[in-house]
Amino acid sequence: MFENSGTRKLQTLELPVKGMDCADCTIHVQKALTELEGVESAKVLLSAEKAVINFDPVKVGPAALRRSIEKAGYSVPVQASPVLALETIELPVVGMDCADCTVHVQKAIAALPGIDTVRVLLSAEKAVITLDPQKSDLNAIHQAVKEAGYTIPQTHLPAAFASTQETYQEPDNPKLPNYLNSILTLLGLILGVVLFVIVVGEWLGLFDTLTDKVPWPVGWLIVGIAGYPIFLNVIKASLRGRIISHTLMSLGAIAALAVGQWPTAVVVVFFMRVGEYAEKFTTERSRQALKNLTSMAPQTARVERNGTEQEVPVGDVRPGEVVVVRPGEKIPVDGFVVSGQATVEQAAITGESIPVEVSDGVGVYAATIARLGSLRVQATHVGTDTTFGKAVKMVEEAEAHRSDVQLIADKFSAYYLPVVVAVAAISFLFTRNTLASAAVLVVACSCSFALATPIAMLASIGAAAKRGLLIKGGKYLELLAGAQVLLVDKTGTLTAGRPRITDIVPLTGKTPDEVLRLAAAAERYSEHPLAQAVLEAAAKKEIEVGEPRQFKSMPGLGVQALVDGLPVTVGNRRMKETGENLKEAAALEEQGKTLLYVVQNDELIGILAAADTLRPEVPQALAAVRKLGIKRIELLTGDNERTGRALAANLGIDFRANLLPEDKIKIVREYQDQGYKVVMVGDGVNDAPALAQAEVGMAMGVVGTDVAVDAAHMALMRDDWRLVPEAIAIAQRTMRVVKVNFAFTALYNLVGLSLAATGFLPMIVAAAAQSIPDFGILANSSRLLKYRPLKFEGELIPIPAAPLQKARPTRVQPIAAPNPAKAKTSPTSLEFLPLKGKKVAAITDQPEKESISCDCESCSKVSQQPMVNEKVWPVLPLAPKQKDQ
Secondary structure, three states: OEEEEOOOOEEEEEEEOEOOOOHHHHHHHHHHHHOOOOEEEEEEEOOOOEEEEEEOOOOOOHHHHHHHHHHOOOEOOHHHOHHHHOEEEEEEOEOOOOHHHHHHHHHHHHOOOOEEEEEEEOOOOEEEEEEOOOOOOHHHHHHHHHHOOOEOOHHHOOOOOOOOOOOOOOOOOOOOOOHHHHHHHHHHHHHHHHHHHHHHHHHHOHHHHHHHHOOHHHHHHHHHHHOHHHHHHHHHHHHOOOOOHHHHHHHHHHHHHHOOOHHHHHHHHHHHHHHHHHHHHHHHHHHHHHHHHHOOOOOEEEEEEOOEEEEEEHHHOOOOOEEEEOOOOEOOOEEEEEEEEEEEEOHHHHOOOOOEEEOOOOEEOOOOEEEEEEEEEEEEEOHHHOHHHHHHHHHHOHHHOOOHHHHHHHHHHHHHHHHHHHHHHHHHHHHOOHHHHHHHHHHOOOHHHHHHHHHHHHHHHHHHHHOOEEEOOHHHHHHHHOOOEEEEOOOOOOEOOOOEEEEEEEOOOOOHHHHHHHHHHHOOOOOOHHHHHHHHHHHHOOOOOOOOEEEEEEOOOEEEEEEOOEEEEEEOHHHOHHHHHOHHHHHHHHOOOEEEEEEEOOEEEEEEEEEEOEOOOHHHHHHHHHHOOOOEEEEEOOOOHHHHHHHHHHHOOEEEOOOOHHHHHHHHHHHHHOOOOEEEEEOOHHHHHHHHHOOEEEEEOOOOOHHHHHHOOEEEOOOOOOHHHHHHHHHHHHHHHHHHHHHHHHHHHHHHHHHHHOOOOOHHHHHHHOOHHHHHHHHHHHHHHOOOOOOOOOOOOOOOOOOEEOOEEOOOOOOOOOOHHHHHHOOOOEEEEEEOOEEEEEEOOOOOOOOEOOOOOOOOOOOOOOOOOOOOOOOOOOOOOOOOO
C-alpha cells in the first residue's frame, strides 16, 4: 500500500473512496486532500474509486487523510486499508526542562508495541503519538513515561483512542509572574550563599568543624535526604544505560563523601537543586511566548440552539451553528456575519490592533475581539481548524523542525559527558586530588549546549507569531538568516490581488457584452483574482451569467468550459497564437495591463484587459531587504513580458515572464544548484510547488490559499510587505543570539574545566557556577521577546502603474473616452473607444490612481495540449557569488 517517493522521503498511499459518482466528486476529494499540510499531490480516479496520494508522513498521517475525505462527504472503508486504523493522540507531559528530556520521553514511548511515530514538543509540553489502538495500551504509555522520570496528568488522558478534542489549555505548571525580578532574586541568593560559604565558612573553619563534630552517618543522611529526587532520577537513568547531567554531579558529591567532606557534598547537592530549578525556570520562560499566544483564545461560546442562547465550551461548537458575540467579547469561531455590525480588533491574527468594520456577509476569525457592536456569526471552522487554531498549532510544533546548528549541538552534548568523565579521570591520574576531579564533574554543564539554540528559537517564533508572522521551525530561521536570493510572485503578492477589467476588445463581430458574458460564464467557478474581476464586470453591466459545463481549470494557462454548447476558453496568450500579433493587444500591454484572450470554438472572439494596484509599501520593503544582505531580487510572473518589464523596472529588480508553475520550480532549482539559498514569496495555488522547493517559502497574507500556506515555511498573516524584511531581520538577530549563547557556553565550560582539572577551582565554587550558563542563555535569549521594529525610510506612497522611460516612473494617460463628461456621469457604463480601426470597450469606473497589471499565471490552465517553446524568459545571468562579510 505504501511506496517510497523521491529524496524528500515522501510516501504514496492508495485509498479506496466510496460515494463518488461524477467528475465534480473527484475534484472535491482532490481539493480536500491537497489542502492538507504535507500532501504533495493527489490523483483521484473515478472509475477505480480510489485516491493516489503522495505525502510527507512526518507532517500528515493516513488517519488525517481519511478524515479529510470523510469531511468532503465521502467514505473510506477502513477494512480495505488497514493502515487507516492508525490514530493520532496528544498527551501532555509534565517535568521536561531540556532537549534531553524530550529524547528520553520519545524513546520510552517509541519502544512500546503499536506505536507508529512519536513527536515530543518541549515548549508545548506534550507528545504527539500516532498509534494503532488495537495494539497499543494507553496505560502502558503512561507507565513508560513515568518510568522515564516524567508524568502524564490523569485528567488529560483521553477516554478512547479516537482523536482527542484539542482545546487551548495551558500546562499544569504554575506561571512564574515577574521573571526579571525572579532572576535577580535567585542570582542574589546564589551569590549570597557562595560568599557566605566560601568566605565566612572557610575563614572560620566551618567545614572542618562540621566534619569533626558531626558523625559521618549523619552527614551522609543529610546528603541523601536533600538529594533524594535527583539521586533517584540518576539511578533510573543508569539502569536504562543513560548518563544525564546530574549523573556527573552525583558522582562529584559521592567523591566528596568518600574523602570525608560531607559538608562539601551537602553544598553540591544544594546547588544541584538550584541548577534543576534554573533549568526549569529557563524552559518555562521560553514557553511564555506560546502561553501568551494561547491565552488569546476564547474558552466559551454563546450558541443559538432550540431558539435560546446557550453558553458552551468552544470545543462543543459545530460548523454551521450560529454564535452570538456581544461588545468586548472574543469571537469564538471562524465564520461570516449573519447579522449585526461591529468594529473588530484582529490583533490575535494579524498582529495589528487597528479595528476593522464588519457587517452582514463579512468573514471574521476566532480570537478577534468585537468592539462597539454585536454580531451573529455562522461558524465555518471551529477549534484547531480555525485560522487562530492553525497558528497556535504551527507555533507549538515549530520545534519539531530543528535547525542544523541545533542538531549539531544535540550531538555534541551527547558526546560531551563522556569527555568530561575522561578529563576528570586524567586530572585524578596526574594530581591524585579527589576533590579536583570531583570539581571537574560538578562544573561541567552539558544542558547549556542543548538549550543554547531552542531557547532562542522558541523566543523568536513566539514573539513573531504575535506580530502576525508564523514560522514553522528554527530550521527556517537559520536558512532565512543566510539567504541570498529573493524570488517574488506578482498577483496578490506584489500587487493587491484585486484586478479590474478596464478594456474589452470585441473581435469577429461580437459585441463587448457578448464577449464579457461568455468569458464570465467560463470563469464562473474559477477562484483566480482575474476570474473575480471578470465576474464583477459582468455584474456591473447586469449581464446574466450562464451555467458552464465541463469546467476545467489549468494553472499557468486559463480555464475551459462548455458555454451554450460550444467550448469557450479564457486565458493568456498561450491560448491563441494569433493573439500575439494583434496591435490592440500590444497597445494594451504597453500600458502594463494583463490580457485575457477569449476563444470560442477555437476562434478568438475578444480580448479583456485588466489592471491591478501595486502594494504601496513594496518599494520600501524591497529597499530594506537589500540592506539586510539579499543580493538578488527577481520577479517571477506568468504575465506577458511587457507587463513584467514595466513592474520590474519600476521596482529596480530583475524579472522573468510567461512562466508556468513548473518553470518557477526550475528557476528555484537553478539558483540552488549554484549554491544560493532561496526565499520565495507567493500567495497562489501555482506558487505552492515553488514555495515548497525554496529553502524558505513565505505565503503572503491570510487571504492566501490554504495550499500555499501549507506548502510554505512561513506565513504572513496580513497583507503587509514590511513583514518580509522584518522576518529576515528576526532570523538574523536570532542567529546572532544563538552564536552568543554558544560562545558563552563554550567559554564557560572551557575555563571551568581547565581551572577544575588543575585544582584551582574549589568544588563548592564549581557547584555554584554550573547554573551560570543557564541564566546567561535565558537573559540573552529573552532579548528576542522584545519587538524591534525596522525603520523604513520615506513616506508610503502608492506607485502608479506605468512602464518606465529612462528608469524613471512616468504617468501613462489612459485611453481618452470620446465623451469624458458622459463617462463621468455614468461610472459603470462601457464606452466604445477607437483603437487603430477597432472598437474597444473601456470600463470607465477606474480608480484615480493608475495601476500595475495583474499576473494571469494562476488564471490559466486552458489548453489541455502542452505548449512547447512558448515561454519567453529573458534569461538573466546570476551575479557572481560573494563571500559573506
